[in-house]
Amino acid sequence: MAERSGAIRPSTTPAPALLALALVLGALGLGFLPVLWLGIGGGVSAFDPYLGRVLRFTLLQAGLSTLMSISLGLLLARALARQQFPGRTILVRLLNLPLALPAIVVIIGIIDVYGNRGWLGGLFDIYGLQGILLAHVFFNVPLAARLLLSELERVPEESWKLAAQLQFRARDIWRIVEWPQLRAAIPGAALLIFLLCASSFAIVLTLGGGPRATTLEVAIYQALRADFDPPRAAALALVQLALCASLVAIAQRFGGLMQGWPSLQRPPQRFDGYSTGARISDGAVIAAGLGLLMPPLLTLAISGAMNIAPTPDLGRAIFTSLLLGTASAALAFVFVWPLAAAAARLPRWRTVSRLAVLSAWIIPPAVLATGWFISLSRVAGLSGLAPFLVIGMNGLMAMPFAYQILAPALFEAAGRHDRLCASLGIVGWSRLRHIDIPALRRSIGLALVMSLILSLGDLTAIALFGSQDLVTLPALIYRQMGSYRFDAAIGTALLLSVMVFALSVLAERWSARA
Template structure:
């Protein structure tokens, strides 16, 4: 009994510093946020005009379109990777992780090198404006969607595929009876994550927006402080941005979150579907099209970096 009392006393003693630290952190955050909320609530929202409404609508529009396109591309790529085993598959999956590891400005340069006026595919379409923002966001988030959805496909138990093979399920039956019930639980969380990333995008919109018509909340906050020096409007925009992000996070949490940790690079259960020649050809074509979205900006960055090197004798002597 005495040992139990001593353990409880020790636990209480350990909790006290942690409680004080959390209380201090809460006070520090409140001291930083309360002035912003007060300024935005008392002055910023009083001038809530058509500009602020247009910025909010464009933020939601570009984030929604970016999410929709990213998921529409990522889903078939993930299913094709889940169905097929081939040399280089692990490399392809690793490439899907690469865009998130790159700085935004580096990706923007790569996109401009390929699709800009003087790029490899220059003149195909105007890179600046909504289309350029969507292209850059899809480059970032379609591989993310494919990677997370692939993890959902690989969680399907092996028994399901054995039973499917015994019953002679077609590809459509596999999708309806096995695959869709598995991924539909994680799909809303994945879509909300991508939507949140696109809604809070800054460098992509600032660089590729092409003017005030393509302005999101993040860029509007920057412009309110940098160009107009209007702290009240910046505070109001920041409050709207914060409420939007918190709402999306709560919705994602209510749906069970996106994932339990980052998905591991592992082999899923053996599948018996998609092994006939037409299915394999279709899956490989889908994977190739996905790589056509991912690889050109990366290749353009690599080529541009090599060409821009100073290949003088002094450069090679410096490497010795």
């Protein structure tokens, strides 16, 4: 019996997890340590009015974007929670679309609507703080609405029935039913949105309009690519790292930042949305939400369809994007799988694995790229390493999302199969081939597709490490905009959005089946 119980005990030395942890920490250390060393050495010259101005603008635009996104997202979530109407499921699914679209695609749509030659051109200057806020609100209002709507749909149906029996008014429902449910979710959602806006790169780079609208991420990019001033870039990267690490640490106290793929569960039946006033007010909020989301998407579809022109550059960019994106997704999976498997089977690995994965958010892409640039700047063949650097950065950035998908599935599989596999002596590659992969193929597919989506739309890594010979679709769009070929840019943006949307539909179907 002692031998049998000993056989069931899981391995205490998960070599694959140790190797994955060492590689992840090595890659992060290669990015962080040079920044720390050079940033401290150049810190005195970096703490000047320019740094203060950049930091103030970073916090200002992130704070305003977060306030607007949470406020509007809360109104939209409450309206969708109270009303049932034909097409509601489609509208809720539409809230997921901006999360999957690359930033550069949305920027193209916003410029085509609100720019000088757009449908609503002349309302305000699209370049500067106004344009940055508009783009962030476009992305983050649906995110906030989706997160808060999920919380409202977790309220038991019995609570709504009791509220109807007691004839609660709208303010009573908010105070007694809705606010207690949302109170714990709003801080985490706000911190997530603030972190996304504070580390925004493509939006600020494209819509900033000049040095007055520069964030830390863009300042790091300018210090490396325009000024070639690694000490200043390192000092700025340290400030960015401290800001993001503080936000992630605060967010963990409110339940964390990591969210699963949104579900489309059946909402509970509510009884407070039947009055004429509620229908009018909720209808106005939903119409305003559609007014925010639809114009950029419609102009992208209409204008883009008329301007798709096959060219050799476009073909190469598609091939490069798919090649680098697939490699990045595979790398994220190779890192995440052993860490998630160790966390599922060994309790002491759960914190280690989670921290290793979250470190990809704690150390922003610009900081990581700065460190790698400094470490490898003396390598003669640095341009030849560019594809591998892009793959490495995108793979690390996709790790938190892949982990969030794979970890729960592996936890469930461990509880279901571990004891039987141990008693039968099924271990290692044999277990992986015959047990784990067949049982988890849908979760594996979902994690790979989501990682591919994130990599396809990334501009940060390719902007820092790309060259004339290494161009992805987001980089091609940015170049077309820079050379004033806006029609070609919107056609390329539509092509990229169709690719991403098709993968998103595939991911959603995989998620529902998994």
